Amino acid sequence: NAGVMQNPRHLVRRRGQEARLRCSPMKGHSHVYWYRQLPEEGLKFMVYLQKENIIDESGMPKERFSAEFPKEGPSILRIQQVVRGDSAAYFCASSREGATNYGYTFGSGTRLTVV
């Protein structure tokens, strides 16, 4: 049973380009969460999605950022017109519906560098 798969592991983008980060949840998991980790800081919640639905996007910047979790395929976090401040590690996590006692499982992250 593969864990949460994120790709790419490392992504370099020039200012103004678009970044697409992919997350495939664990088998049987229908809930996906995206977090951002700035250097030397804790993880900050961005968005919580279920298949085809955004449940909570309260942590997502209002502009340039979007997320989706289609019926088929991975969840995508999309950052348009990237700026240097977007450089961070982006982690995806997944859980089963109604996860309680075991929290959720994180992927290894995508490290985005904006040059």
Added chain:
Amino acid sequence: QQQVKQSPQSLIVQKGGISIINCAYENTAFDYFPWYQQFPGKGPALLIAIRPDVSEKKEGRFTISFNKSAKQFSLHIMDSQPGDSATYFCAASRGGTASKLTFGTGTRLQVTL
């Protein structure tokens, strides 16, 4: 009110010693408190978690102590080993599930020989 404050920022412990990391929260609606361990280049991994209906939970060398009235909880690592060297994050959420975790800022633990 959504903050979780974690201390210390870094910690050096000798092999065999006890590592203690503390967290404090403000939001009384929080009712799920996990600890995560993160190695360089990896995602956080759930270590142990507690709910407010118990004051202590132990799993192997790892123990969470929870003080509901003080709104504080701590992680104790007994018999610390070099392999425990990692960054530890406390977190909290409400609603009894792991949705939308609020993380502390992390403690970098180094266990020396």
